[in-house]
Amino acid sequence: MVNKDWFRITPALSKPVLNCINAQGFKTMTPIQAAVIPLVLSCKDVAAEAVTGSGKTLAFVVPMLEMLLKKSKEPPLRRDFVYAVIISPTRELATQISKVIEQFLQEPDLNHMTLAVLVGGRSVDADMETLHRGAHIVVCTPGRFSDLLAERKQLNLPGRLKELEFLVLDEADRLLDLGFSATLTTILQYLPRQRRTGLFSATQTKELQDLVRAGLRNPVVVSVKEKSTISTPVLLENYYVIVEPQDKFLFLLNFIRNRRMVKGLFFLPTCACVDYWADVLPVFLTDIKVFAIHGKMKQKRTRVLEKFREAENTILLCTDLLARGLDIPEVEWVVQWEPPSQPAALVHRVGRAARGGAAGCSLLPLLPSEDAYVPFIRTNQMVELKDWRKSKDEIKISEKLRLKVLKILHDQQKKDRSIFDKGQRAFVSHMRAYTKHECNLLLQFKELPLGHIATSYGLLKLPLMPEIKQEHKDQFVGPVEEIDFNSITYKDKQKEASRLQKLQEYKKTGVWPSKKKKKMAQSQPWEQAKQNKEDKKQRRKKRKELKQKVGAEGKKGKKRKAITQEELDELAADVALMKKLKKGKITEEQFDQAFELDK
Template identity: 80%
Template sequence: MVNKIWSKVQPTLSQPVLNCVKKQGFDTMTPVQAAVIPLLITCKDVVAEAVTGSGKTLAFVVPLLEMLLKKEKDVPLRKDFVYAVIISPTRELATQIYKVVELFLEEPQLTHITISLLVGGQPIDKNVESLRKGSHIAVCTPGRLMDLLSERKQLNLAGRLKELEFLVLDEADRILDLGFSTTLTTILQYIPRQRRTGLFSATQTKELQDLVRAGLRNPVVVSVKEKSTISTPILLKNYYVIVEPQDKLLFLLNFIRNRQMVRGLFFLPTCACVDYWADILPFFLPDKKIFAIHGKMKQKRSKIIEKFRETDNTILLCTDLMARGLDIPSVEWVVQWEPPSSPAALVHRAGRAARAGAAGSSLLPLLPAEDAYVPFVRANQRVHLRDWRASADRIQVTPKLQQKVLSIIHEQQLKDRAVFDKAQRAFVSHIRAYTKHECNLLLQIKELPLGHIATSYGLLKLPLMPEIKQEHKDQFVGPSKDIDFNSIPYKDKQKEASRLQKLQEYNKTGVWPSKKKKKMTQTQPWEHAKQNKEERKQRKKKRKELKQGSGVGKKGKRRRAVTEAELAELAADVALLKKLKKRKISQQQFDEQFDGDK
């Protein structure tokens, strides 16, 4: 069926686009491309739901370029107009889309079409300059696009968008998850209503349906599934394994060692977990190259992804930053430390493997208390998890082997206090993240053996946390000898010198010197943070107006009203001073009368 549709669509494609499609090796269409491309070419609004890795990017890039070529036949493309906007949730995904479009624009007949990448992590002036030089296609993130629309001094982007004909919202459900609902609504107000819109996502949510009603005109809904009973690609095999918490690390190390994989992704709960295990795992996996990436790495992320793409026999430690849309070739295995906070994220994580028709696998370790997660995910996300215990890949966990692994981790912490600090932060952040699970009826913090989990992290001691009870302290297996924690040094000489100075002051005063505690604020979506900032400005302006209206001075003190008696006394003193100056009275008379009045 796909080939038949391809043969129907092929004659409608211009030769430059068709040449580039063939050069990229896309001989046949995927189901989502076969369904969506004809609709977008005929100027329909489309809402497309398809499993991850199904080729959604090409489904909107081909019609977009066809639109530009067709428009150019009627009217030459103007340098100062943006004709197509592609909005993506993250800068990594936006960069990936940008590079795909760039490959098409290398075709000689398409080189005159210009494109800009508008994302965070780079100066906004650079984006402004790029748009001024000319950009027919803009690939952007919602926050940066909103910033540029607000920039009126150097750039009138709203004016450049008045001829826009093609809007794409890629991974739209993720855009809404990140809190950009109001931002998208505002952006849509700047864009002409007479346009064609493609909205692409791997899952459908209520918020997404609300956006469809608000921003699209009678859209055609396309839901492409490779198999009705599952929501992941057919060639993706999803496994789970029940493992004791204190044995989880040993099992995963053995599992990774036994896999001859070109590339693998290892999803961890938090940024702190990624930082910690990036220091520890190289000691146990010396034959594999270990990379690490998370959302707090602002400038390094693109370089890390490129290195990971180019390296073989490698593992990338990551957070859910890497769960959506990114297309990395030859990812054979996706391994997860624990269930993701959102059940839908399981689909996206696993979908980093088995992309574009390739085979792949994923593994989810579960604790005995988490076994109900398997039927839940099957019912909620239509993901069938196979039991890995049916395979022959097992590990004989012995106290001796466990102690050997723990002693190596303990040794690294004792050598460098920075690793010790990372271990404590990783464990605390992991437990905090677990309490925020969407399916917390199944995954309950009170069911977790926190002492055993702390053991699997190789902690030297349990952190002070309200969640840790006496039973958890009894479960914990720490170092075999007593440790003076104040004696653990930093490898960084400057940090160690600072620590020793503070320790000396602590020994004298009994109080650890530290900077003023910063007020902890919860991370907010971009649009909420900007809205709160505007509200603070308005409140400050109102307070200022109230002060001016009530006679409050600059220092905030209310001016006291002057009485008539005080004014009369002041007038008498001035008259007396004038008599003295005119020598009508002597200095002695002036002093007597002035003091007498007081």
């Protein structure tokens, strides 16, 4: 029987919607649902903030269906009109929302409503065909929806939206984090003002407040938080552990082996890291199914996620692509390789466990140089991390085990050059990502023992990176025997044939053939390259100011103070230099030197 809370909604929910709520087992109304649903049904715009896993999806799906059910009585909904739009940051979250809605639309009194999912990874023509057939409810990602609105004139999507009843921006803070601010502004320009708007997020930011002012009319702000001093679900236990850099993989490997979890998420720093460990881990975890997903996968992402949902005794390697919105109640553990680049992302990562009132745990390994992150994240994000070493479950790492695991990692790379390549790319991309941490005062790249970290990756050799010093080479533990790296072959016969052809050319010319010539800047340390980029930006800014100055001097009829002959001569020389640059008689470097912009 449905909990009485659902009957206290004013105005009351209709029988078809209540039947669906009952059939799906949503017996207890969460605080965010109790606060938001009555407001939306009473025609209010809402900006809602609640911790992850608090039931935000149902908070906007239920009132949306109520509004459309009421509108469909007389006259009926038009087949070619869109009455509700839900925008989410990722296609995985959009698909998840659509499945919740589909369960409601199976109710006989609601099955006349049609639903479309418009996301990347499929052809635009297929989405246009779907809209031509009719879709009363659209769940989409911002990029695809903006493209259909602004670029596909033959579809006339703005015309189909003129009776839009409800717009939802789900995980709105994540939409802005991913750089969709301009896209959302474009979308809002096409939508009718006479609509209800719901903005849902787990955190509030200044950018989000700007979006509220731009897209909502006199919104009611709803903030629902747990009755505790932490920002994560009450039943979620968060742990950290201090490990030596060369032992991080070994510790996490044994930790996963000992857990016997139904489902677990393993967050890695980059897409390249996911690719490498997805090849390496199955050799060690023979009784656990290992799946992998990241943002560079296109068609495969939905299929992989479905397999993960259906499997048991499994772990999913992923990037922060899945840090938001993913709702899989069976996830028991969230394991992370290192802290996310943004402190707020830690809340979202660990929130993939302990969903819907279930218990869950998370583990964050830290290097000895990163121990200050624990009090920082407690103060900054109100996340309390407990020391795993104080628990009864102790994981011991012996020298014998360390050497055994290292040999297996080395052997995998020697058997297939693609794994060797992936290991090199994973390490380099990981180090590059580490330099971009927002809290870089605590997580300092210069403090990293790069040789020890490369050992943890099981690399056969250190990559060619300007950041690697002699001390790092001394730290690195590679294979015992000498290796001829040119003798390592690809299992893929086509790739191996191409490599052998290039190898022959290299032996003749001494230069490895490549499609693209590498720029010299790539051989510079990342921090130096960043400084060079900033210097170039400043030179461009000064050049722009100079152009504006010259343009102002050329305007007729503008009164100004008398200028000296010396200033006229200097201006004439500046104009002459600009003309030479424009005609290609001098280079940009010579131009900059003439103005002393590079000093």
